[in-house]
Amino acid sequence: MTVKISHIIKSLVTVFAVTLFFSCENDFDKVQKVGVLQNQPIGEAENIDLKYTEFIEDSVRLKANLMSPKMLDYSNRDFAFSEFPKGIVLKVYDKEGKMTTITSRYAIFYTDTDIIDLRGNVTITTHQNEKLVTDQLYYNEKLEWVFTNEPWVFNRTVGVSHGRGFDSDKDFKNFQMLEMGGDFELDN
Numbered sequence: 001m002t003v004k005i006s007h008i009i010k011s012l013v014t015v016f017a018v019t020l021f022f023s024c025e026n027d028f029d030k031v032q033k034v035g036v037l038q039n040q041p042i043g044e045a046e047n048i049d050l051k052y053t054e055f056i057e058d059s060v061r062l063k064a065n066l067m068s069p070k071m072l073d074y075s076n077r078d079f080a081f082s083e084f085p086k087g088i089v090l091k092v093y094d095k096e097g098k099m100t101t102i103t104s105r106y107a108i109f110y111t112d113t114d115i116i117d118l119r120g121n122v123t124i125t126t127h128q129n130e131k132l133v134t135d136q137l138y139y140n141e142k143l144e145w146v147f148t149n150e151p152w153v154f155n156r157t158v159g160v161s162h163g164r165g166f167d168s169d170k171d172f173k174n175f176q177m178l179e180m181g182g183d184f185e186l187d188n
Helices: 002-023 028-032
Strands: 043-056 059-073 081-084 088-093 099-104 106-110 115-125 131-140 145-156 159-169 176-182
Touching: none
Parallel strands: none
Antiparallel strands: 043 059, 059 081, 059 088, 081 106, 088 099, 099 115, 106 115, 115 131, 131 145, 145 159, 159 176
16 A cells, blocks of 8 residues: 555656646746846946947048946846946037037936936036036937926026026027026027
């Protein structure tokens, strides 16, 4: 009788083990994520200095230079992004080589939407020494459009403007303010 019970137990264990073995799925994405915590970055870089260049008529032109003490890569997420927890300095060059500098204490770039979220003493300084300062600024790379709902100050050659919230093209030629104050120059 003990032989039958031990044989039945061994058979049940074998059937159970085989059932578990064949019920497992082989999902390659899940296998790749083994050992990577969901909330952790997949990559980390320090003291980055990225240069974006363009090849035009047998010459190379520098378009942008991004510098940051630290970058965290979260491309392993469903909504991928890169985070710059210690801020950025971005130098953007126009066709004539004139530089506009953008700085912030924190930045995050959302890969799928091409939206850049800049936070903490966001400052844009143009080659004409005009300066826009705000606490948060969004930039849509696809549309080349900047916007914020936060208070801002714009020191221009014609005077100082300030307000809360604006939308603009990247060159500040189509500048629409939500609330405004300061000095303005109007064309008649």
